[in-house]
Amino acid sequence: MSFVKFFPSRVVAIYMSKLFVVRTFAIMAALVMVLQALDLLGQSGKILAVPGNGDAEVWRYVGLRAPQIIAFILPFSVLLGTILTLSTMNQNSEIIALKASGLSAHQVLAPLVLASLVVAIISFAFNDRIVTRATATLNQWQKVDYGPLPIDRGDRSNVWVRDGxxxxxxxxxxxxxxxxxxxxxxxxxxxxxxxxxxxxxxxxxxxxxxxxxxxxxxxxxxxxxxxxxxxxxxxxNVRPDQFTLASVDADSLSFGALRSAISDLADAGRPTKALEGSAWHKLSAPLSSMLMPLLGAVAAFGLARSGKLFLRAALGMGLGFAYFVADNFALAMGNLGAYPPFLAAWAPFLLFFLIGEAVLVRSEE
Structure with a gap:
């Protein structure tokens, strides 16, 4: 069977992908607005307390904080978008029609997996080019308690080192x-x-x-x-890197810049395990979007009239949220040195891929 024949017809693939993408980004927009409003309630007082700050500074904070919230909420939105799309199609008997036409469960999910791959690519580019810069700027602004933002020319100031x-x-x-x-x-x-x-x-x-x-x-x-x-x-006895290498914030650096910083730290004999785990996580985190159709697929199969559609949707959400818990736990263990960097970033992804496949095969049977 060729790669193209693995997918349903072009019309069905476009239809499912459109439903999935529209629902995903609609859910993301709603969640971002709610979380941004709640976050702004806690920070607006601190911003406006600085003499000279006004509405412009509040909107600047929103512009710097919103990319972080989007990056955080996007995988959850993909999961909820998957469950909403598949449960709606199941309730309308569209999944039954697709399976009756001879499609397997993997073929039914193929359009969503492909669409989620595109979302993962967009997510990586967004995190790498926008979120890291917004995080670096926001961290600098918060260090001066939302006062006048210092000009960053790449220089460092007020550095202390020890020589014996x-x-x-x-x-x-x-x-x-x-x-x-x-x-x-x-x-x-x-x-x-x-x-x-x-x-x-x-x-x-x-x-x-x-x-x-x-x-x-x-x-x-x-x-x-x-x-x-x-x-x-x-x-x-003081090496140049002791002056020029500061504590590296992985969230404020792009993937390429972080790899370069890790190389410099390794050459200087500094510990890099935690940063290596963060670098791998910059790849595994966006790809987690591809897992969501697999974990949420339990909502697609089974008869809607059986009354268990809500339970299957809840199970899909439970699997998705369990992945995020396991992912954060593994990353924390990697930062502590308990897990190797590659394992800390990729083990939850591989584990829940196998769990999703097992649940999908079981549901299909």
Whole structure:
């Protein structure tokens, strides 16, 4: 049997796909409006409490928060759209007509699976290009308590690193890796926890064996004297990535940027297991939309007049929500290091795929 013959007729496939897509996005729109309104009730007071903030800032918050809510609610909407579509077709005896024409349960579901694949692709692109940027901007705005949003030029500021007992503070860092440029450097020279001297310099560059600091002045704590030292090399054990690699927020980075950050952290000897799990989850999460027709298919088969249609719909919703619980649990275990990253992201998907297949075969029998 060819791939094309696996699907029902073109008219039926388009009809089912249209029903599924319209219901999915209608449910998503309704849920997003409700959740956005509830979220705004809790945050609007904080936004308007800042002097100078008004309606424009409230709408800015809505524009930044809405993509996060859409990304969160879309898989649930696909599940509910699947159950509503299949239960309606079952109640109207359309599923019985399709099966009477010789179609198997998998062929009946094929249009919905294909449509959900398109939804998954759109979801991945939306998450990768829009949600990550909105999350990064919203996180920065919330750090300043909804005040004036700082301009992000890719630089880092107020960075602290440790060099043995000594502490090094840098006001601003430009660039990355060995090409990083430090500005406003302060080294706190300590011995056994006691502060001995404070060194301050204007600019710093990496020499390969330390950081050359220009125009250094040294304040001796014991004598209280300030002396000029010129150029000094400090931080011989401090690698460039210790300045340029911050704590990586997986939700604020696209898939490609996250993979690049993981590579940099791995080269620097930093732990990356949790971030690797998040990177894999950026692929498995959108693909969960393809599972929803399979998990919700229990609502499609069986006689509607038996009075058990509602129970089958509830079972489909239960399977779908159980998947999301298992997915979050596995991701949490991956973040704790209990599960390998690949297993944490893909195990729930594969497990519920098998469960959905088993329920579908059982329902068909």
């Amino acid at each position: 007992d000594d502490l090094i503070e840098v006001d601003q860092i430009k660039g990355r890796g060995a090409a990083a440029m430090l500005g406003g450097i302060t080294q706190y020279d300590r011995s056994k926890g006691n502060l001995i001297a404070i060194l301050q310099g204007e600019r710093g560059t990496y020499t390969g064996q330390g950081w050359r600091i220009t125009n250094v002045s040294r304040f001796d704590v014991a004598s209280g004297k300030l002396s000029k030292l010129g150029d000094v090399v400090i931080g011989r």
